[in-house]
Amino acid sequence: MKRHLFLLALTILIVVASELQVPAIMPEMARDLGVDTGRIGLLVSFFALGMALGGPVIAYALRHLPPKKALLTVVAAYAIPELLVPLVHDCWWVALMRVLTGCLAGAAVGLSVAYAARLAPSQSKIGEAVSIVLSGIMAGIVIGLPVSHFIASRWNWQATFYVLGAAAFLFFLLSLLTLPDRSAASADDSAQDLRNLRLPRLWSRYLVSFLTIGSAYAAFSYFTPLLEQNAGFSTDATTLILLAYGLCSLVGNLIVGKLADNHAVGVLRFGHALLFVSLGVLAIASESQPLVLTMVLIVGLAGVTMNPPLVTRVVEIGGSGNLVATVHMSVITLGITVGTAVSAGTISAFGDDPAVAMWTGSVFALLAAAALAFQTGRKRSTGPLRLTKQSHEDGQARLEMTWLLVFWKWQWPLL
Numbered sequence: 001m002k003r004h005l006f007l008l009a010l011t012i013l014i015v016v017a018s019e020l021q022v023p024a025i026m027p028e029m030a031r032d033l034g035v036d037t038g039r040i041g042l043l044v045s046f047f048a049l050g051m052a053l054g055g056p057v058i059a060y061a062l063r064h065l066p067p068k069k070a071l072l073t074v075v076a077a078y079a080i081p082e083l084l085v086p087l088v089h090d091c092w093w094v095a096l097m098r099v100l101t102g103c104l105a106g107a108a109v110g111l112s113v114a115y116a117a118r119l120a121p122s123q124s125k126i127g128e129a130v131s132i133v134l135s136g137i138m139a140g141i142v143i144g145l146p147v148s149h150f151i152a153s154r155w156n157w158q159a160t161f162y163v164l165g166a167a168a169f170l171f172f173l174l175s176l177l178t179l180p181d182r183s184a185a186s187a188d189d190s191a192q193d194l195r196n197l198r199l200p201r202l203w204s205r206y207l208v209s210f211l212t213i214g215s216a217y218a219a220f221s222y223f224t225p226l227l228e229q230n231a232g233f234s235t236d237a238t239t240l241i242l243l244a245y246g247l248c249s250l251v252g253n254l255i256v257g258k259l260a261d262n263h264a265v266g267v268l269r270f271g272h273a274l275l276f277v278s279l280g281v282l283a284i285a286s287e288s289q290p291l292v293l294t295m296v297l298i299v300g301l302a303g304v305t306m307n308p309p310l311v312t313r314v315v316e317i318g319g320s321g322n323l324v325a326t327v328h329m330s331v332i333t334l335g336i337t338v339g340t341a342v343s344a345g346t347i348s349a350f351g352d353d354p355a356v357a358m359w360t361g362s363v364f365a366l367l368a369a370a371a372l373a374f375q376t377g378r379k380r381s382t383g384p385l386r387l388t389k390q391s392h393e394d395g396q397a398r399l400e401m402t403w404l405l406v407f408w409k410w411q412w413p414l415l
Contacts, residue, residue: 008112009136015105016140021148028157033091047102052333055106059326063190067115078104083165086158110326131257131308142246193321202318206331209310211368213332214339216303219361221340226354230286248300257308264309274302275365283358
C-alpha cells in the first residue's frame with residue numbers, strides 16, 4: 001500500500017512545486033514579459049484562486065469516475081497548460097494558464113487525499129495514509145523554490161515549466177501502470193457526498209482547518225523578512241533555516257500521521273498551543289537569534305503538520321468522498337490566502353514590521369483552539385438526548401461560523 005501512497009504524494013509534490021515556481025523565477029519572468037514584479041506576483045494569487053474555487057468544480061464533474069481514472073484525467077490535463085506557458089508571451093495569457101493550472105492542481109490534491117482514504121486498509125488507518133500523501137506538500141516546500149530557481153538560473157524560466165509538465169506526464173505513466181483500481185462511487189454514495197456538504201458540523205470542522213493552516217501561513221509567509229531584518233541572519237543562513245523548517249515539517253507530518261487516527265483532538269490541542277506560544281515568542285523576541293531559530297523550527301513541527309488530524313476529523317463527519325475532500329483542501333487554501341492577506345494588512349497598519357505577522361498567526365491559532373473547544377465540549381451529551389444533541393451541534397456550528405464572520409469583519413478594514 002505504501003508505495004502507492006508515496007506515488008500519490010509525488011502528485012502533490014508536483015503541484016506544490018508548480019505553485020512555488022513563480023515566486024522562484026519572478027525577476028526573470030518580469031524582464032522577459034516586460035512587466036513589473038508586482039504583476040508577476042499576481043500569478044501566485046491567480047493560481048491559489050484557481051485551487052480554491054476550481055478544484056471542487058472539477059471534482060464534482062468527475063464524481064462518477066473511478067478514483068484512478070479521475071486522478072489521471074486531472075494530471076494529464078494539468079500538464080497541458082503547464083507546458084503551454086512558455087509558448088505564450090503575454091502576461092494575461094500566462095495568467096489564464098495559471099488559473100487553469102491552479103484549478104487542476106486543487107482537484108489533484110483533493111482527489112489524491114480521497115484516493116488515499118480509499119487505499120487505507122481500514123477506517124482506523126485513514127489518518128496515517130493521508131499523512132503519507134500529504135508529505136508531498138512538505139517535500140514540495142523543501143525543493144520547490146530552490147529547484148525552480150536553479151533551473152531558471154542555469155537555463156531560463158521557461159525550462160521550469162517544461163520540467164514540471166514533463167514530470168506530470170511521467171507521473172501519469174507511472175500511475176497508469178502501478179496504481180490499483182478502485183470502483184467508482186455509486187450514485188447513492190455520490191449523492192451522499194454532496195448532501196454531506198450541507199452539514200453545519202462538517203463546515204465547523206472545515207473552520208478549524210481554515211484557522212489552523214491560516215495560522216501557520218500567516219506567520220510562515222513572512223519568515224524571510226523576520227529572519228533577515230529583525231533577527232539579523234544572513235541570506236545564506238536564512239536559506240538554511242527555511243530548509244530546516246521544511247525538513248521539520250516533513251518529519252512532523254509523518255509523526256502526527258501516526259497519532260492522527262486515535263488522538264486527533266489531542267494532537268490538534270497540542271499543536272494549537274505550540275503555535276500560539278511559539279508565534280507569540282517570535283513576535284516578542286524577534287531580535288534574539290537563538291529564540292527565533294528555535295521557534296521557527298517548532299512552527300515547522302506544529303504548523304502545516306496538523307493536516308492529518310484535520311482530515312481525520314472531517315472524514316468522521318463527511319466521509320472520504322471526492323467532493324468533501326476537495327472542498328476541504330479548498331478551504332485550507334483559502335485559509336492560506338486569508339492568513340497571508342490579514343498579515344499583510346496588519347503589517348501595513350502597524351509599521352511594516354514582520355513581527356506583527358507573528359501576532360496575527362498567534363491570534364489565528366487561538367481562534368482555532370477556541371473553535372475546537374466548542375466542538376469537543378459537546379461530547380458530554382449522551383444517551384436519550386441524541387436528538388437534542390444533534391440540533392445543539394448544528395446550532396453550535398452555526399455559532400462558530402457567525403463568530404468567524406464577526407472576526408473577519410473586524411479584520412477586513414486592515415486589508
